[in-house]
Amino acid sequence: MTGGRGARIYDVLRETRPLVLNSARVVEAALRDDGISVGMRAVLEVLATAGPLTVPGIAHRLDLARQGIQRHVDDLAARGLVTAQTNPAHRRSVLVRLTEAGTALFDRVHDDELARLDTIAADCGDDEIAAALKVLRALNRDVRR
Amino acid sequence: MTGGRGARIYDVLRETRPLVLNSARVVEAALRDDGISVGMRAVLEVLATAGPLTVPGIAHRLDLARQGIQRHVDDLAARGLVTAQTNPAHRRSVLVRLTEAGTALFDRVHDDELARLDTIAADCGDDEIAAALKVLRALNRDVRR
DNA sequence: CTCGATATGACATCATTGTTGTCATGACGG
DNA sequence: CCGTCATGACAACAATGATGTCATATCGAG
Numbered sequence: 001m002t003g004g005r006g007a008r009i010y011d012v013l014r015e016t017r018p019l020v021l022n023s024a025r026v027v028e029a030a031l032r033d034d035g036i037s038v039g040m041r042a043v044l045e046v047l048a049t050a051g052p053l054t055v056p057g058i059a060h061r062l063d064l065a066r067q068g069i070q071r072h073v074d075d076l077a078a079r080g081l082v083t084a085q086t087n088p089a090h091r092r093s094v095l096v097r098l099t100e101a102g103t104a105l106f107d108r109v110h111d112d113e114l115a116r117l118d119t120i121a122a123d124c125g126d127d128e129i130a131a132a133l134k135v136l137r138a139l140n141r142d143v144r145r
Numbered sequence: 146m147t148g149g150r151g152a153r154i155y156d157v158l159r160e161t162r163p164l165v166l167n168s169a170r171v172v173e174a175a176l177r178d179d180g181i182s183v184g185m186r187a188v189l190e191v192l193a194t195a196g197p198l199t200v201p202g203i204a205h206r207l208d209l210a211r212q213g214i215q216r217h218v219d220d221l222a223a224r225g226l227v228t229a230q231t232n233p234a235h236r237r238s239v240l241v242r243l244t245e246a247g248t249a250l251f252d253r254v255h256d257d258e259l260a261r262l263d264t265i266a267a268d269c270g271d272d273e274i275a276a277a278l279k280v281l282r283a284l285n286r287d288v289r290r
Numbered sequence: 291c292t293c294g295a296t297a298t299g300a301c302a303t304c305a306t307t308g309t310t311g312t313c314a315t316g317a318c319g320g
Numbered sequence: 321c322c323g324t325c326a327t328g329a330c331a332a333c334a335a336t337g338a339t340g341t342c343a344t345a346t347c348g349a350g
Contacts, residue, residue: 006262008274013168013262015281016161017187018208021308022289023158039336042162056298063163068337070299092345093298117151117158121283129153131276136160138266144167166337184307201327213308215328237316238327297346302339309334317326 012135030112034105035079043072044081044098044106052085052097063144081105157280175257179250180224188217189226189243189251197230197242208289226250 024038031041046061047053055073059066073096076082081102084094098106121129169183176186191206192198200218204211218241221227226247229239243251266274 004259004263005271005274006259006265008271008278009262009265010259012274012278012281013164015278015285016165016168019158019281019285019288020161020165021208022285023161026288037335054298063166064336065338066298067301067339070301071336074300090298090346114149114151114155117154118149120151120154120287121280122287124280124283126150126153128276128280129150129157131273132280133153133157133160135266135269135273135277136157136164138269140160140164140167142265143164143171170337182306199327209307210309211327212310212330215330216307219329235317235327291350293348293350295346295348298344300342302341304337304339306337307335310332312331313329315327315329317324319324320322 009139013139016136026116027113030109034109036076036081036105037072039068040072040076040081041106041109043069043076044102045110047082047096047098048103048106048110052095054087054090054093054095056093058096076102154284158284161281171261172258175254179254181221181226181250182217184213185217185221185226186251186254188214188221189247190255192227192241192243193248193251193255197240199232199235199238199240201238203241221247 027041028038031038036044042062043058046058050061053061055069056066058073059069062069073082077084077096080099082096083099085097087093087095124132172186173183176183181189187207188203191203195206198206200215201211203218204214207214218227222229222241225244227241228244230242232238232240269277
């Protein structure tokens with residue numbers, strides 16, 4: 001055996017950092033023309049996926065501090081990509097939601113990304129991709145213990 | 146079907162960012178007492194794994210610019226964890242190698258990390274972890290096209 | 291209902307780190 | 321030998337995650 005279970009999980013984790021860096025480079029290049037950053041794009045994605053959320057709610061979904069998300073939301077609002085909406089559950093903490101322009105921008109960006117990903121990792125089967133997703137979710141769940 | 150192949154690969158990629166962030170937080174907390182950063186630790190790992198390398202060589206392995214690596218190497222040298230070694234293949238570009246202190250530090254840190262990882266993602270089988278590794282490597286190989 | 295604890299927005303600061311640029315010099319191939 | 325490239329050294333910048341503070345709104349306990 002080449003190593004214990006921990007060593008094999010370590011190998012998995014070691015692949016993640018360059019993957020995040022490289023995909024961020026690709027995504028950033030695609031976003032440059034639109035004048036938004038990867039951080040701002042991450043906020044757009046959460047809003048597109050989970051619907052209107054408060055700033056702390058977005059931060060929780062992304063495992064980030066609310067202060068940093070506040071910056072991104074402010075920047076996005078200044079560009080007219082998100083807007084505030086009254087929150088029925090909390091009068092002070094408004095819900096942030098995508099504007100039409102924000103929805104259109106994210107949809108376009110996202111479609112482009114999906115098209116690119118269709119042709120990638122051609123040597124991996126659907127079962128292997130599903131296993132990778134399961135393992136990564138398990139790691140995300142446990143690593144913050 | 147819930148989405149095409151690209152959508153499933155996208156789901157995999159989406160897990161990687163928080164995973165990198167959270168594991169970096171854990172690693173950083175463990176390194177704080179030793180006074181080194183995650184970037185410096187990454188350099189130590191490359192040197193421990195691949196043996197003495199030049200600064201551009203380390204940068205290539207980590208997919209980073211040589212300038213940033215130079216900083217980490219300088220910091221590590223100032224702490225006595227790495228040292229220069231004459232390069233038989235290139236008189237000017239010296240090889241960086243771990244000192245005894247550097248080797249001891251990385252071994253200790255790495256052993257601690259492996260011990261933690263042994264108990265993680267208990268619901269994932271060895272075959273699933275192997276599949277995850279294969280998929281991540283394929284993504285790393287193709288994403289920078 | 292009152293009060294204390296907590297959440298939130300706003301604002302500010304800092305550290306890490308990836309990126310980019312420059313320059314002099316050595317290394318290497320044509 | 322000369323032009324091109326690689327390398328080290330140095331510098332500056334941008335994005336972003338982390339941290340702290342403060343006033344105020346919100347909420348739950350008593």
